[in-house]
Amino acid sequence: MRSLTNYSKLCVHTQTNKPWTIEECITQYAAAGVSAISIWRHLLEGKDLSEIKELLIKNQMEVVALVRGGFFPSVDDKQRALVLEDNRLAMEQATALGAPQVVLVCGADPNQSLKVSRQQIKEGIIALLPQAEQLGVKLSIEPLHPMYAGDKSAISSLGQANDLCEEIDSPWVGVAIDVYHLWWDDQLEKEIYRCGKSDNIFAFHVCDWRVPTIDFLTDRGLMGEGCIPVKQIREWVEKAGFDGYNEVEVFSERLWAQDQKLYLEHIKKAYLNHS
Amino acid sequence: MRSLTNYSKLCVHTQTNKPWTIEECITQYAAAGVSAISIWRHLLEGKDLSEIKELLIKNQMEVVALVRGGFFPSVDDKQRALVLEDNRLAMEQATALGAPQVVLVCGADPNQSLKVSRQQIKEGIIALLPQAEQLGVKLSIEPLHPMYAGDKSAISSLGQANDLCEEIDSPWVGVAIDVYHLWWDDQLEKEIYRCGKSDNIFAFHVCDWRVPTIDFLTDRGLMGEGCIPVKQIREWVEKAGFDGYNEVEVFSERLWAQDQKLYLEHIKKAYLNHS
Secondary structure (H helix, E strand, O other): OOOOOOOOOEEEEHHHHOOOOHHHHHHHHHHOOOOEEEEEHHHHOOOOHHHHHHHHHHOOOEEEEEEEEEOOOOOOHHHHHHHHHHHHHHHHHHHHHOOOEEEEEOEOOOOOOHHHHHHHHHHHHHHHHHHHHHHOOEEEEOOOOHHHOOOOEOOOOHHHHHHHHHHHOOOOEEEEEEHHHHOOOOOHHHHHHHHHHOOOEEEEEEOEOOOOOOOOOOEOEOOOOOOOOHHHHHHHHHHOOOOOOEEEOOOEHHHHOOOHHHHHHHHHHHHHHHO | OOOOOOOOOEEEEHHHHOOOOHHHHHHHHHHOOOOEEEEEHHHHOOOOHHHHHHHHHHOOOEEEEEEEEEOOOOOOHHHHHHHHHHHHHHHHHHHHHOOOEEEEEOEOOOOOOHHHHHHHHHHHHHHHHHHHHHHOOEEEEOOOOHHHOOOOEOOOOHHHHHHHHHHHOOOOEEEEEEHHHHOOOOOHHHHHHHHHHOOOEEEEEEOEOOOOOOOOOOEOEOOOOOOOOHHHHHHHHHHOOOOOOEEEOOOEHHHHOOOHHHHHHHHHHHHHHHO
């Protein structure tokens, strides 16, 4: 497998360095030679987006994605309408920051069947298409690990995400492939080639699965700390035609407790050695 | 969906009532009108199996399964050989207790690829076939939730378990379908009918998935406490030709902390109302 030899394709999610503000993420990533960022929306609350955009330009920082929209399903009609408004706001924020895509965590409501939740996800994305096209913002369906099927995502495999993309059939809708969510699936390689054929791979996220994992949300590992064959999956994604960024997205209480500048250097090492 | 109206198909796993000894499980289940049990092996340590067998007969208690064998994969050859011996012991214990099947938690070694682990699982099961046939003990492959793919089971979906059964192609090898592990899968109904066609459904386990789930191992819910469509899945399994027991298998610190006799009555209510 071909190794990564430089940082030209390295992108870091702001949530990976949760203790930092958006301004700190931008300036620290730039200082460390990281030239791309995926921005989590809660960091934008109360901020003037034109100032953030200016800081990004000043630091020659490319925005890979705005994270995250989605959460479409609900038994409550009003809630579903509210969520569509929030997704429209996300697309406007993406436009303001120059982010080409909004990553969708699709959602699930445990008070209804997965089948109904999946239908509502499809209807939600279709409702957003006119604005996506108008603004030129892509929508990336991120299948989440089946351990989140109860309340976070009724889309649990790349096969399902591909089915959904093919049903919606829009150049503005594709997938975000995250090794953490999908590494266990014996259909993964096949499904990566399937979405590659339609140019539907919009994003690629890396981290690792620790053994044992002790928390459902905040015990991810840095690449090399777990059992995911990250390099192997990156090779499949590249073979499928993807040439975008490798986005480091790690949620970890353990790693958030470290000095974040030192941790960023560990991220860079792990990126070259294990992804 | 057809409701359950009596306890004739109710089986309880001893681990559901973890605070109880094997003797307490047998006598308490019988006193409560539960006529079938699946026995976890650690309860047999230091016991005279003929005495347990006698107690089972005295209480007219049917043994549905011995739990558990498996754990085949390892980077270490010696460890793999040891594990085969342990599986042979499990089959002997099953015979001694009159259990028609041993449930297999197939295992995974995070130090090698899932592909290699899956190959070792297949080889392990094949190595056990002569003794399975000789003793008349069935081996039930239980696919585990993908959140256990790191170290407990490289078999994460019913589709994979079905593939494995078809490759091994023995009347002594089938699957144990546990709603907790498989409910999220959009291929589940189809794969249930697939293994039903080959008479490969050896066991059906019920419980529920709580939202939120706070522990990877011991936060299962009683049927009705979560979001799994247990009745729906039972209907599919019955439509596929299965007419065995519905085995209640719940691991829960919360429920183990309750008075176990009262809890057993709750189990019976949940069984009729939500499974």
